Amino acid sequence: MCGRYATFGPVSLSREAKTVRDQLELDIVSEINQREDHFNIAPTQRALVVSRGEKGYEAKAFRWGLVPSWAKDPKIGAKIINARSDSLVPKPKPSFRNAFAKRRCLVPASGYFEWKGESPNKQPYFIHDPAGHLLMFSGLWEGWRASQDEEWTQTFTIITGKPGKVSGDIHDRQPVILPPDLWQVWIEGSPDEASATLVAAP
Template identity: 65%
Template structure:
């Protein structure tokens, strides 16, 4: 299954927006979700705010959801049942301790293909008279052979044949997706420590520094 089969031209959506090379929690990011009559892309804030939250402050901490407990954790279980989405990304950053310091790496598909992370979205508002705040979180799981070099967790990267069932399937089907996700192809290289500030958004952030480290 490819994006065309979902009748979503997400590449055009991405190209129409300002490039974002360093999206951080509380920033707005593109998500693909199931809507009445099909699928659509939206810009939601990264960091999920549960519908029952008293305020939106806690969303900054709920930017990831563990795949092992996402179906039962109070902050995520309602969204897991009804509001699953895909989060498109060209890659992601992780830091590794080296020689007493931390070095960031950019992890991505070896051929630069767009990846789809498993995600959840939620709507929240302070009162019935307020506008809705839409937020999302990225589901993480155990690392693969490549990403384990850098970090003990990685985003759940879904192959095309699991996109539709993740977004539209019943909760037990979604749980089966998380249990059966194949290892994604990844490679990585070291990048500038400028990624530590979300104010930096230029394309140089994903360029390798020093020796490239292939998978």
């Protein structure tokens, strides 16, 4: 799972990521550098998410922990901080069905945390790109409100899949980290195209 992650500046982008950034017309580096550093983002806190709105791609702060639109109590979000990739493919679970079809997003990160060992001596590891480049996790988002008279609350979840070589000996799952050439595919592609991106990062 992914229970803690971080975003802090200054961040950098790989050459491939810069090309995609220009295509998206969204300067995610400036968005992150203009905000406060977050070294330990926890569930239910607000964090930056990249989604597609009416005016194109945008970066906004959503609350971590998905609350389906049909939920009666927003507290359910604390239990849905992650969505297992195998709960989306081949058939999404009800909690994720609408979001997977219509509201996929990217979650920018400098890196994420995993712990190894037994309490009280668990060892934390911060897993990040060795060059310091920004990572993009695949995610889903939803809007929720208690009644039609109240404002919408935007929430999100991070998708997890099989671990890569770096984190495999620490935990059996990791966030799905998308390479730049799949950012648009994940957000704008069909459900079948999006499903194909849910593989572990190299």
